[in-house]
Amino acid sequence: MMKYLQEIVVLVLILTLVLPSATVLAHPAEGVASGEAASARGQEDDEEVQLVTARATADLVRPGRVLISARGNHYIYDSVPPINGPNEEVNPLDGMLSALIACGMYIYEAVGIEQEIETSNLSATVQGEIDPRGVAGAPVNPRVRAFHVTMNVDGPTPEEAAMMAAAFSQRCPI
Template structure:
């Protein structure tokens, strides 16, 4: 059974730097640089927003697959996932498709599918994207 933390709030902070289109992202005590795409006026060198989205899916996917494997007493010889998106050519504000391709070695296909089903059944990132869940953008102007 998956542990769900009721009312859990996770937050990050991002700040624009002096280089236009470059940002420092802070998550707890971890800090990294992210760039806007060159086509959006940024440097396009550091990891970009869409890549961060894909990375979060990959990280959640592998973490939950491993957690479920441990719960079942299954030993994975290797676990990988490749995640991609395709932007909708008719509506640039959305993705036409987001695909996760898992490669799980050391288990039969049926077990591998059950491990991935555990991920898709519990990952809030995956399920929010799948449902097109609620999102809000608020703004304030500090003094």
């Protein structure tokens, strides 16, 4: 099997302030595919929206440390050094990047099953570019400016890999 490396570069503002569409570039080992992520607003115009509500709760348990609970699971998050946090546990940016890459891997796995594409040895890396001074109160935008996602998967052809990258962009709610 040939191994294809895909890199998806998604330029977005963070979470609820996401741009109407995000640019996606997929770079398999052979060939390049690119496309635009579908606008969430455009999709809503075409069909009835069926929203579900996800919920998490949080309690400040000591300075710079939060206990988060979601669906009976509990997580500790620490604030970051620019705002005097201990940063010993996962911080919110780590959590967001982890959520993004987990979502991407699940979508690759699902598309592989749906399209009967083997997806052995699936692994991924994600990075987010921020200016941390904004978190500390400096007059700069603190939001993630770019995500760099690299998906490594054995099995798909370059065309299948590009299709999987497009599905990630289109289907991931993060």
